[in-house]
Amino acid sequence: MxxxxxxxxxxxxxxxxxxxxxxxxxxxxxxxxxxxxxxxxxxxxxxxxxxxxxxxxxxxxxxxxxxxxxxxxxxxxxxxxxxxxxxxxxxxxxxxxxxxxTDAPGLMRSLVEGGAKLEGARAVILGAGGAARAALVGLENEGAESIVIAARREEAAEALREEFAKSSRASIRAADMSHLHELFQATDLVLQATSATLEGNPHAESFAASIPIGSLPDHAIVSDLVYAPLETSLLRRAQARGLRTIDGLGMxxxxxxxxxxxxxxxxxxxxxxxxxxxxxx
CATH class of the missing domain: 3.40.50.10860 (Leucine Dehydrogenase, chain A, domain 1)
Incomplete structure (x- = not known):
């Protein structure tokens, strides 16, 4: 049968x-x-x-x-x-x-496949919704050193931090996206986990332009969990900066x-x- x-x-x-x-x-x-x-x-x-x-x-x-x-x-x-x-x-x-x-382990496999080193990584997650939660669980499980949850509404990021911080081995912080310039200077991995770059979103380009890609170290990796389009506005900016990128289809x-x-x-x-x-x- x-x-x-x-x-x-x-x-x-x-x-x-x-x-x-x-x-x-x-x-x-x-x-x-x-x-x-x-x-x-x-x-x-x-x-x-x-x-x-x-x-x-x-x-x-x-x-x-x-x-x-x-x-x-x-x-x-x-x-x-x-x-x-x-x-x-x-x-x-x-x-x-x-x-x-299977979202969290699937994302981690995709990141490793794309060349990311997760153990000991200093990561920034953009967003505080469901996709961000999956990214946070995955990074915790893989031994990330520090994780910053950055969101437009800092209270949403703080609520997620508070939920996970007590039981996590990683250092978890919450931040407003206005602080990304300083945060990015000590970041190995950026995970874009919002719907801002989805195909058809009229604000996709302005969202990408608001992210200070230039503040990231040369070795940093930028990943967007969105896979439609495959090359998002944020990934294009990261590629133009010469950074390694990982699209969302691997997840x-x-x-x-x-x-x-x-x-x-x-x-x-x-x-x-x-x-x-x-x-x-």
């Missing part, structure tokens, strides 16, 4: 996940398929119960379901609890549903690869997943 996997979202038509998942499934010769399921806000509970009824092995969750899933699952992993979001749900043999978050690929292993128990061919999206291996 064919193993059915998929993604729940609203909207979901734009998702690129089926392309890379089905490419990996085909490459391994597995009898499985990955589909898109349009699950509207408020209908997630019904959809997850439908997983049990239909025997769907696993699903990924995208907006607006990542936070809403907690109440419908039997167990949730530590990363998902800390991040406050679930992006992977597995149907177990006993009929129970387990939730995971999409690697978080999917981790979920693939959770669902199917085998490592997927990441190079095949990448090439299916029109990227070089």
């Amino acid at each position: 064919k193993t059915v996997l998929g993604v729940f979202g609203d909207p979901v038509a734009h998702s690129r996940s089926p392309v890379m998942w089905n490419a990996a499934i085909e490459a391994l010769g597995l009898d499985a398929i990955y589909l898109k399921f349009h699950v509207k806000r408020g209908e997630l509970g019904d959809a997850l119960r439908g997983m049990r009824a239909l025997g769907i092995r696993g699903v990924n969750l995208t907006l607006p379901h990542k936070e809403a899933a907690f109440e419908f699952l039997d167990e949730v992993d530590t990363a998902a609890q800390k991040i406050g979001a679930i992006n992977t749900v597995r149907l177990n043999e006993d009929g129970s549903l387990s939730g995971f978050n 999409l690929i690697h978080q999917g690869a981790i979920a693939f292993s959770i669902f199917l128990g085998v490592e997927p061919p990441v190079d095949r997943m990448r090439s299916s999206l029109g990227l070089d291996t």
Whole structure:
């Protein structure tokens, strides 16, 4: 019997996940398929119960379901609890549903692949939302020395700092983005974790221009978690400055690869997943 996997979202038509998942499934010769399921806000509970009824092995969750899933699952992993979001749900043999978050480890794999040294790193995260939380958890786990959460609203950054600081081995600070010039002078890694650089955002260029890229050391790496467009306004400015950059598509690929292993128990061919999206291996 064919193993059915998929993604729940609203909207979901734009998702690129089926392309890379089905490419990996085909490459391994597995009898499985990955589909898109349009699950509207408020209908997630019904959809997850439908997983049990239909025997769907696993699903990924995208907006607006990542936070809403907690109440419908039997167990949730530590990363998902800390991040406050679930992006992977597995149907177990006993009929129970387990939730995971693969965003943090997926992002870290992407950064390492791009040449970033995470242990002992001095990092600045731009933003204090869900993507920033995933970045913070990942950096903590990888042994970053210091992490600054910089946001337009310093109170949002401070709330996130307060939540994580007591249990973290890293030094965590909160700051307003107006202080980036001073902060950047002792920064190894910048992670852009807001929606400011998304395709179609009329303020993308002005946002990038407000970030003092020139204050970063020559060895610094700039990463943008946004992958549409692949080359964001911020990455263009960093490249013009001569800095190494890492786009957001690697996170999409690697978080999917981790979920693939959770669902199917085998490592997927990441190079095949990448090439299916029109990227070089």
